[in-house]
Amino acid sequence: MTDTAIDQTSNEHSDGDHGSTLGVSNDKLGMWVFLGSDCLLFGGLISTYMLYKDRIGPDDLGPAEMFDIPFTSVSSFVLLMSSLTVVLAITALRRNDIRRSRIWLLATSVLGAIFVGGQVYEFTVFYREGLGYTTNLFGTSFFTLTGFHGVHVTVGIVMLMSLYIQSMRGKLTSGQSEKLEIIGLYWHFVDVVWIVIFTIVYLFPQ
Amino acid sequence: MTATEQQLSEGADESSSWVKQDMVYIKTAIVLGVFTAIEVFTYFESVHKAPDWLLVITLSFLMVIKFFLVTAVFMHLRDDNAVFTKLMVLGLCIAWPVYFIMAFTFGFLPNWNPILKVLFLLVPPSITGSWLGFSFKGGTGSHH
Structure with a gap:
């Protein structure tokens, strides 16, 4: 590395400019890399579910008897719409419409909470009907896959609420919209994963 | 045009561009909702x-369209550096044969003729992979 290059690098760091050569900041690039690794995690969990979904005992209830498709469809729709509210929050923040960005942030968190609430309700119903985590391999793989997704949504809600609090304290302005964009990427990823889970786990013929 | 009029006009243009962007998101959400329905x-x-095969193909097709709509429009993949899209497509090229070999092995898909299976496993990722190979321009190699 030449002296000029070293000077340039040290200047970039001292200015707090952490842009990558890909035209996005390192923070955003880091989120993309994390999401790439999360794809592998969910890919493995979905494959495991596909392999084990038919491994049920003769008296156990299977996916066809357990799933309540209309209920899960509503949950899926709610999560899908939360992707819209988060992009609306981002555009509102970019144009410095702080009040509207807060409303959309709150709406996204509420929609996410409704989805998680629906999942908790679904798990409770399954448990009461006799499908526990260790009942059979179908139960184990199903609860692991959808439970991991539920935890991702919950973490997303916590991050969105922390941004909401920052916004209320005046620490989230249009100049810092990238914070929300990065959390938004995570949120959309969670939505994309659910699109795949909903189709493969719930809708594919059993 | 006076300075005030010019400022008002610029403000109106900016506002109209935000409305247009929001409308793109809303239209995308409507399309996603319809596909889910x-x-x-x-x-x-x-x-x-x-x-079953017809249902699986239809549902998979809708799932893929929804997946790409969210990543391209909501996650701004279409506006970000093309290398992100290429990396995602590269991952999908590798995932395609891996997942379908698993699907054939465990009987999730009908037991087709072996030649048809090989074509199904290799042709789509090969075509896409070739496009990727040609699309990477490569650097000058001058790292120093």
């Missing part, structure tokens, strides 16, 4: 009697 429709008795 079609997916759920396949669950109902009369449609569910259709052959």
